[in-house]
Amino acid sequence: MLPPVIRALLSPAAYPHPVDQVELIQTHISYVLLAGDHVYKIKKPVDFGFLDFSSLGKRRHYCRQEVVLNSRLCPDTYLGVARIRDRDGRITVDGAGKVIEYAVHMRRLPGERMMDRMLESGEVTNAMIRALAARLAEFHARSETSRRIAEYGDWAIRFAWAENLRQWADYIGDTISEEQDRILRAYGEAFFARERDLMARRVRQRRLRDCHGDLRSDSICFSNGICIYDCIDFNRRLRYTDVAGDVGFLAMDMDYRGHQELAVAFLDSYVELSGDPDLPHVIDFYKCYRACVRGKVEGFRSRAPEVPPGQRRAAARAAERYFRLACGYAESLPPALLIITCGLTASGKSALVRRLEEATGIEAVSSDVVRKRLAGLVPSERRFETFEGGIYSPQFTERTYATLLEEGRERLRRGQSVILDASFLRREHRRFAAGLAAEEGAQFACLEFRASDETVRRRLARRLREGGDPSDARWEVYVAQKRRLQRPSEVAPERLIVVDGERPLDRAARQVLRRLRSLSPLSLPEKA
Template identity: 30%
Template sequence: MGKNRQKSHVKTSGSAAQAEVIRFLESGAGFGGSTQRIDTHGAIIFLTGDRALKIKRAVKYDYMDLSTVAKRHTLLDRELELNKSTAPSIYRSVMPIVRRKDGTLALDGPGDVLEWVLVMNCFPAKAELAHIADDCGIDDALALKIGASIARYHTASPVRNLDGAALIEEIIDELERVFRSMGEAINVEASDFIARSRKVWSDLSVILHQRSRNGHIRRCHGDLHLRNIVVIGGVPTPFDALEFDERLGTCDTLYDLAFLLMDLDHRGMGHPANLVLNAYFSEACSDLTDAGLSLLPLYLSIRAAIRTMVDVQTAAVAADGIEMMGEARAYLMQAMDYLDPKPTVLLAIGGYSGTGKSTVARAIAHKIGAAPGAMHIRSDVARKTLLHHDPLTHLGAEGYTPEVTARTYDAIRHQARIVLEQGHSVILDAVHGNADARRAAEDIATDAGCDFVGIWLESKTATRLARISTRGPDASDADSTVVIRQAGADPGAMQWHRIDTDRSLEEALSAVSMTLNPHKITDKQTLGESDVG
């Protein structure tokens, strides 16, 4: 379930021999310079210059056996194998610590092998996503890069012939066993969580089996949270994949992603979490038929429950145990909230070029429906996909014929239906410049039996021209010619909510929120003020 599983029945092995190796590495002898030591429950890392040297502790847990040099060597080799291809700038090699003939220790070379060490390149701690999130937050551009990077990571991960339903059931079984052993440390909600998660698991078992048959069970990262992703050369890079248990490292790709989404949500970062989710599916599959979004609440809930378990266990031996118990209960409440059904909403946003449709959609999406918010389906992106172009490729007139436009609207409506069928909310982002287009959007919600909200954004031509002229790289091809042509267009009778976007984004979003019933949105995050783009 993660690297921080229960640490009962720990045994030490070969501690005297390893103690000598630790003294050698800590001294910096043989490779120059002083070292900084970092301890974890299963490893010790020594930072020296531009290198990090990692050894496995000579211990044995009930879930991880590091009791012999050979076993530690095997796991270091596996750690290198899992990470070197995905984070080549970090992982270098596995080398021996040897005793030379004169009795001194050395890193590599001839002699009797005492220990094995994983050699890595150092990176600044501030490059870890956890530090970035704490220090300055995760902006939109980085969130989109994270989602795309993880999608590529999963695409390259090997498929495993295992049953996803069985894997999730095993995790729920272990959570139940561990929660029972904690007694009064966890209140009655823990038992309620187990009962409810089993019910949801049972209801979704057919989909879980289908995900397995469709190749979504892969040898994933297994421990994909903010501390295990680092930004290198501007690219978010997963590292430190779970290496000690192949079954624990094998899961549904969406369950792997859910750890990161839950971590962001727990930190009150629902907006970047939503962008990560949308970017992930934009990169992983343009067709959302097999997205598995109906499984996401269960996956998020289990990830939060695992954090509850870890924090309770750690609190039992930590100096700040009382504070950690408070955090554990917060995770449990989060796990329970994910299992509460949320209303499914189709929010259709229309308006001419430069009124801020996509800006508003991105800003409000995390507040609509189940966490981490609505899927943002955008006509500008769908049009490029239909014509087999990258979203940033500029299309000429051939991309905007009536036939292509009709196909584009058919495509986004089809995608909206697919997402709604999976119990997930949708924002449909397109011009919707006539009554027929708007009526067709409403019909989707009617057919799906979900709530519908239609919003028409409008602003002055001068404002729209100014926005178009300063717009950066974007899927929209609209230019000043398009804006001027639209200035004389008539959208017809308007039944949708009209919202003026000449004002700030904060004011526009406040108006959007007022059009949605209070039970349809959450207020977990305060939106900063900026101009509508």
């Protein structure tokens, strides 16, 4: 149930400027009202310990703080503090009557230029990432640092880490498991013990600054330069931090959204431009810490009664993903890897997949095996159907791919990399797979197999003669597939690995492994 003041502000008549429609967005601490070309952000009357907006006076103070602090990185967007007034039951913005609430007044930024949306659409380039790293390095270089800020030292991050542990305790068994809680507790203790000298050295090097404190892609807009907004205004302890806290938060956010390659480019650029050679030694900790913060916050939203049920469920899923990501950092494990194969029958997919399984220990899920299982057949049992007939009908194929992708999702949610061994002839199926990887915070790679007609004909004849292969494909099927194949032009070049099906298997496998390791370093454990 929304408070009366928020319900009143959903009316366009409440504003002193033209408004056609008002849109409401809620976070765990704010109501954000999008009103035409303007935005009004009202702080909720909550007290979480690390923030206290429980009185009107405190909300006024922190609204003013928000405007001042965010003018450092987004000066033209923050317009001031608006007064919400009530006169005889009519609630308006900067109208007549008694002040009943305060709101941060902002100029509305173009949604299509927000970094989170641009990441989703694939529009963020390496040049944009380098410019962002330069902007952040320059901001940190001129941000305030002093003996007072340095006094926060590593005790502040230790306190924040312990505070997180206490605050998510009620969510153990819900959005975070007992095992994950154990892993994160042990990691924090080990890190602080092992890196005590390094943390002290960073204080001496003046790496503790008055930072942003909450740097994520949905707080960055690539419009008229780079606007970075929505910093922490409510708690100096969370803002007076190592610059690695800001860098780690944004890098973690890109990892979470499935853009690990951009996260690496961002980190490399920042280290170069800031002259901070020690940052790589602490960045995994700060990424882990920031993932924990987001897991905690999404957990709060998952139980907030004023948040609609669908959004609460989505928040719970997001919290689970953040805690999985945090544990990945804590265990020094990279995000999982989702690999799909794409190519016509007998182009060499399954043979190379078996080599990858042997070399990396990553298990594959075969669409041929899934299809036979759904049909109640054993994998080696033949079912020669006409093209797109019987268990190869479009309807059965859709069912097969849905099951294949769901099995892949289950592996990723357990933190396991997986290979989906299928033809993936249709662009739609490949996009589903890429979307699945992004949703689960995994890296994505597509192996496109190519082989000549002569090679395919020879392999099909041998397969039919020897038996034992779960595939039922024949030459007629290959010809029909060739007509239907949609080349994977939608896959980003760095995620697409073209495999020459004519090459010796060992050489092809080595080539693929080199490319996969360059895409996701250390994601591919060697079994030997």
